Amino acid sequence: MRDTVAIGFLGTVLDRRGHGAERWKKWRPSVGICAQPQMPLRRLELLHDNHHLRLAQLTAEDIAAVSPDTEVRLHAVNLQDPWDFEEMYATLHDFAARYPFDTEREDYLVHITTGTHVAQICWFLLAESRHLPARLLQSSPARQGERLAGEASVIDLDLSRYDQIAQRFQRESDDTVSFLKAGIATRNPRFNRMIEQIERVATRSDAPILLSGPTGAGKSQLARRLYQLKKARRQLDGAFVEVNCATLRGDSAMSALFGHVKGAFTGAHAERAGLLRGADGGMLFLDEIGELGLDEQAMLLKAIEEKRFFPFGGDRETGSDFQLICGTVRDLRQWVRDGRFREDLYARINLWSFELPGLAERREDIEPNLEFELARHAEQSGRRARFNAEARRAYLAFAAAPQARWQGNFRELSASVTRMATLADAGRIDEDGVAEEIARLRHGWQDSMPEQTPALLDPERLARLDLFDRMQLEGVLRVCAESATLSEAGRKLFAASRQLKAQPNDADRLRKYLARFGLDWEQTQHRDLG
Structure with missing residues (x-):
């Protein structure tokens, strides 16, 4: 069992509750936390200023009477202004820096009931930032039962331990x-x-x-x-x-x-x-x-x-x-x-x-985006449109197929859905409407399809290429033409092998491949392959 140590200020008001026998009839927080049977304190580090030394000594004597096993150590802390945040934080930070914490043998609590509100805030900040390896201790008068001891509860700043908060x-x-x-x-x-x-x-x-x-x-x-x-x-x-x-x-x-x-x-x-x-x-x-x-x-x-x-x-x-x-x-x-x-x-x-990946790299997200675009069209136009079952199945099969280029990405998908929803009679998108839209998309993609002959190479060098190398280069150039960045093209081309690398560098691999043929990325983006 590790010992429990509490740290806190002397309460110049709450700890001063009468004289003689009268003081035993009232709750005093510094005495009360030492009288908790479920939480015995091995030591109390009690901070005070010199103006209240006698009160600190009397409080220590009373703690010895109610809890003989609790050692009380008095620490004189003379603040010019206990309500000055900068002075208070610096003082408590210095105290924490000097204090010989032994977290292997002791658990620490910071008593936040006494002291000014500024002191309480500073205790919290130091504990939350782990300058103080402590939890917060809150005490209050008892609602019933023993008046002297009152009640005490521990606040753990590790919020992940509180299921509802987490x-x-x-x-x-x-x-x-x-x-x-x-x-x-x-x-x-x-x-x-x-x-x-x-x-x-x-x-x-x-x-x-x-x-x-x-x-x-x-x-x-x-x-x-x-x-x-x-x-x-x-x-x-x-x-x-x-x-x-x-x-x-x-x-x-x-x-x-x-x-x-x-x-x-x-x-x-x-x-x-x-x-x-x-x-x-x-x-x-x-x-x-x-x-x-x-x-x-x-x-x-x-x-x-x-x-x-x-x-x-x-x-x-x-x-x-x-x-x-x-x-x-x-x-x-x-x-x-x-x-x-x-x-x-x-x-x-x-x-x-x-x-951000393009639509071709997120084909599994076409279906949820389809519903989103239909809802957005309804909100903007005031007209709801829905696919019938066969039409929806046909459109999704086409849209998610590898042959679907989606050069305009989600913007192009939005335009496609808007066209079908606008043309749908009685708000119903049927197979004919889907077939018409698929034909429109294919025509647009075919018009933008670059020639596959790698005309970037001079004829003499092209003639020296094996058919295998030429076909591979044609495929690489097509992917480059369809991609906005070198990294995007690299991810597409090395999608399988990159999974085996701890730190894949797709862009560098593609750059080196192009360099074998005297090409660079900019040439693949601005070329006439006719």
């Missing part, structure tokens, strides 16, 4: 994750794990978040929901500002982002605040951040790090404090190597980086 926290976390997924019961394990991690990051940190992935994967929708989540929790009180950086060019880019002063350029007839100032206190979502020019990148880095920047054409700094979310379809690591994106800015926005 279950409530888990429900709240599950609700938040569901909200970030728009209430869609996704079945893709990788995507679910990623959203759970994003939820923890978003609610615990205000650092920039980088969302990468193909067009239509849901980056903009996720950013907007992150904003709604943080605003609901009062972590943000400003606006949500979204901008597609691909639309910003030249002076207009500087002006749109950072604002401008009157006369900064031709046509600047009035001052403009800019998007960064518009997002002050809120969230700024910079979609396609890779499209920003290098000058804008440099100014953005300063704005992120210092919360200060110069409006275009101005010589006076202004400020804005915002949460930054970035979106991109580019492989920014490659763009850094190519000198098209600043390495220092990439390092700053890449603390939390999440790659």
Whole structure:
């Protein structure tokens, strides 16, 4: 059995309850905790100031009378102002740093009933942060029975031990994750794990978040929901500002982002605040951040790090404090190597980086998203539409098949469902409507299908390739053409073998494969294969 040791302040009011025999008729917290039969104390470390030394000594004598086995150690703690938070915390922190805790032989309790409210808060903070390896001890007068001892209860700050609290926290976390997924019961394990991690990051940190992935994967929708989540929790009180950086060019880019002063350029007839100032206190979502020019990148880095920047054409700094979310379809690591994106800015926005998979990588989620899109169409149009059983089966079989390209990802699926629901007579999507939509999708995908001959290679080199190598290269180039990033293409191509590696580096494997033929990633994205 380990000994139990309590630490607490002398109660200058509660421990001073009359003189002589009268004091034994009233509850005194420092005496009462030592008179608990179910919780015998081996030692009480009693803190007091010199003005109340006599009261501390009398309290120690009374404890010896009711609990002879409890040793009382008096500690003089002279505070200039016991209500000053900084002074109180520093004093108790120093006490904890000097105290010779022996957690192998003793259990520690911090008595929070006595002392100022500031002292109680400081005890809690030190115990919660484990500067004090202790649980909290709360005492109170007895509702019935022994008046002197009162009642005492121990509060364990390990909330995971409290089943109801833990279950409530888990429900709240599950609700938040569901909200970030728009209430869609996704079945893709990788995507679910990623959203759970994003939820923890978003609610615990205000650092920039980088969302990468193909067009239509849901980056903009996720950013907007992150904003709604943080605003609901009062972590943000400003606006949500979204901008597609691909639309910003030249002076207009500087002006749109950072604002401008009157006369900064031709046509600047009035001052403009800019998007960064518009997002002050809120969230700024910079979609396609890779499209920003290098000058804008440099100014953005300063704005992120210092919360200060110069409006275009101005010589006076202004400020804005915002949460930054970035979106991109580019492989920014490659763009850094190519000198098209600043390495220092990439390092700053890449603390939390999440790659959203495209629809082709989440085919098991097509069915729940189908229901979501039907519900959204009904809400927006006021007309409900439903599949009949055969039509639904036919559409899902087509949509989840490996041949379905889904280049536009979830945005393309949404458009597909909207077309069928709009054309459905009496709100019923039948086999004919599904067949018509499947034909429409196939036609669109066929038109965008690249030629398979790897014309990037010069004819002489192509002629030296075995048929086996040529067919393999054709397949690799097709996957590259269908993928938004080098990493996405690598995951598709090495889906089986990557499971056997502790740290798969799909992008590096694909880059080395292309280099064998004198090719790089950029060439696979911008090529004429005719």
